[in-house]
């Protein structure tokens with residue numbers, strides 16, 4: 011029987027890519043998004059890439075009546091919850107907005123789910139919950155901590171979801187801890203469209219390459235790593251999307267509330283990503299080394315064995331494929347969706 015999945019934040023970067031994968035796999039989808047950090051165009055393009063059954067509701071997840079109306083309009087089998095704010099620096103500047111959207115929004119969603127007897131959830135968590143990791147690769151059992159308000163919202167939501175699953179065993183919840191999602195759909199039609207100055211490395215490099223920014227500043231080359239720059243576990247957004255499908259399929263079998271890393275299991279340095287991007291775009295990209303960015307861990311990469319075991323899922327795409335797809339998206343859409 012066809013399953014209907016409610017996707018909060020489905021117009022965003024990871025959400026839209028996952029919507030394509032869901033439609034291609036034959037799911038029906040109901041997207042809830044208030045377009046705070048996205049555009050309707052992404053969903054038009056999702057349907058162009060994967061014609062299927064997708065309905066869109068411009069609703070804020072903090073609006074209980076609005077959400078309830080969506081649940082009452084069609085039976086929902088499971089929820090993938092992407093909606094939220096995600097910029098670390100901004101969360102330090104406007105913490106209340108982060109607690110409101112991420113934490114209050116999630117509480118509201120969970121209450122509406124409970125009222126409508128929907129208890130299957132895949133949640134967008136983040137490797138940020140590991141803080142400055144002591145152990146590499148990082149297993150799901152590593153100590154959790156948060157270095158900023160954004161990270162604290164993810165940690166609070168994780169704690170809340172663990173409590174709910176203990177209180178009522180009919181909940182099945184996957185906490186997917188993403189490492190560093192990059193790249194785009196290989197069509198170049200949907201991808202990451204950060205508003206303002208990008209915080210993240212890959213969109214910044216691509217915006218310099220396309221002429222929108224002057225130069226990349228590498229935040230420090232005096233870390234104890236192979237070339238002095240920080241190591242991260244970059245994961246192609248297409249692999250991530252497939253990880254969500256794998257989690258949906260495995261939810262019932264796993265049961266309870268389970269945290270699962272979605273990463274490749276290996277890390278790349280900032281210089282390695284930069285070199286891969288330069289090879290891809292085929293011309294020089296302006297770059298200089300600057301000061302360290304406060305709060306950056308020197309290395310962070312996943313132990314990805316639990317995902318392989320529980321979800322039968324592994325990331326397969328290389329750093330070159332990540333750069334090629336990020337560049338196709340950036341060069342075909344130099345100003346994003348606008």
Ligand code: NAD
Nearest residue numbers: 019022023024044045046047048070071093094096134136
């Ligand atoms: P995104 O900003 O592109 O997508 C989030 C979507 O949520 C947007 O479409 C936005 O309009 C929507 N939204 C925000 N507030 C809302 C509200 N109150 N009601 C309804 N919709 C709302 O971000 P993304 O990169 O696709 O991230 C998706 C999720 O994954 C987020 O929860 C983020 O914290 C998490 N995550 C992202 C990364 C990353 O590096 N991109 C890493 C780890 C975890």
Ligand code: WQD
Nearest residue numbers: 098136138190209210211214227228229240242280303306
């Ligand atoms: C990667 C590396 C920087 C920009 C963040 C969040 C995390 C998660 C993913 C949501 C670092 C360096 C970057 C630049 C640089 N998001 N860099 N110059 O910090 O690993 O993770 O996004 O959950 O919570 O913290 O990713 O892309 O910002 O940085 O040198 O202009 O690139 O120092 O080493 P990060 P990032």
